[in-house]
Amino acid sequence: MARKDDTIVCNVKAFRMNKGWSQQELAEKIDTRRQAIYDIESGRYLPNTAIALRLARVFGCRVEDLFVVQAEPEDQPVHLLSDTDAPTTRLTLGRVRDRLVGLPLHGAESIPFGLRSADGLLNPDKKSASILSSSDRLDKTIILMGCDPAFDILGHHVSRAAPEMRVHCRFASSHRALSHLAEGLAHVAGTHLHNTGKAESNVVVASQKLAGLRSSVLGFSLLEEGLMVANGNPLGIRTVADLAQPMVRFINREPGAALRVLLDDRLQRAGIDAARINGYANEVHSHREGAYRIACNVADAALGLRAIAEAFDLGFVPITAARCDLVIPNDISNHPTVQVLLDVLQSAALRREINAIPGYESSITGKMIAEL
Incomplete structure (x- = not known):
């Protein structure tokens, strides 16, 4: 029973x-x-x-x-290896002799360590490569472009379900990811554009970018976005209006990035001229770059995610929660690795881990949002 x-x-x-x-x-x-x-x-x-x-x-x-x-896996005793009381439930586990050792995935430890192995080496002509991986491995690899850092977690769940399958995640803004998908340079694109009216921006822009390429839009995550600030928020930043204070050194995202669009919309609502913000023209191209600037004390605030702020031991000022979707062309949906990915999106294990990430929620994970 x-x-x-x-x-x-x-x-x-x-x-x-x-x-x-x-x-x-x-x-x-x-x-x-x-x-x-x-x-x-x-x-x-x-x-x-x-x-x-x-x-x-x-x-x-x-x-x-x-x-x-x-049956749900039974609990087992674990020896927690941590120098601090990390506020996380996500662990990397390994069995050392008869002891199960848990390494908390918190702060810098939640960001992959080391260099990634290459599948090939670019030749001097810049038009060909010397291939290091087998043809079968390349055939079972898919490229997912987007800027949700949890995509790597999705890729790991796919590899656990089918060890021969691989998801290669590449950072790209929503617009860039959709453009590359339309150009046939990716299998899957992630997008988390913000709605400025009643229309679903993810769906509208995907439809425009793909220009008739029949595709499915599936929910992946709800993620909390806002301003990353120094630990303890020493300048007392509470809203985007506070960025206009002369002492605040701000780091922006590049034009077209979803967070840049969100900021401009909020500044317009507040009646604040972007020219008043010290650093509005200083741009980075990822959440991580902005967080690093704050950690090095060359900036006081940057656009980003709560999960990234916590990874760098920073403070966070929430602005909104955005829905991140996955866009998959119908003609690619039969790719064996895409099929595994679609199954994993419906798994309870993936949803549990997404819910365990700071600032994330999985109520829409795997839900069909639209068919283009």
Whole structure:
């Protein structure tokens, strides 16, 4: 018997794809709506007995093959290796002989250490490369462009589910990520543009950039954005209006960056001329660069995420929460690694970890936002 805290793993999608059926075709075979099939496969809806039996009948299998009870992992003693009382629940774990050692993923430890190994070396002609990785590994690698630092976590979950698959995450603003997606230079683009009216900016801009390329827009995360400031916020910065104070040294983002658009919108609402802000023209191209400037005491405030501020032991002044979406062209959705990524987006494990990141929330993770 399933316990209350057990997870029901749905295998309907795997059975459907093995048959080569679309969600609409399966829905017609069991006399239900396509949306119901989507909700079943995404884990948002556990079907009643009648629907479960119909599914088993058309697939020629048992109900137990389609819906498997997966017990939650049991707790184990852990030896916490930490010099401080890190306010985090996320751990890197390793077993040393008979002891499970936990390394808190907090502050600088939450940012990857070391250099990344290359797949190839660029030749002098700048037009070819000497390949170091196998062709099979390259075929199972996808490129995800965007600026949500949690994309690396998504990539790790994909590799855990299928060790031969790999997600290469590359930092890019929302506009740049969508442009590269349209140009065929990425498999997936992340976007977290801010709504200035009733329209969904992520959807509108993606539709414009992709210019008729049929794609799906899926929710990934809700993330808290604002101003990163020195630890303890010594200048008492509370709103964007405080950036106009003469003593505040500000670091901006580049034009077109979602946070730059957010700042300009808030300054306009407050009736503040950007020229009054000391450092408005000083730009960086990532959250991390802005945080580093504050940590080195060459700036007092920069645009960024709560998660990045905490990684650099900085203070944070929230402005808003933005929705980060993933945009995937339909013709790429059958890529084997993209298929694993889509399954991982529906997993409880990914949602739990997203919820454990400072300033993040997973209520929209894996939700279909729009079809372009």
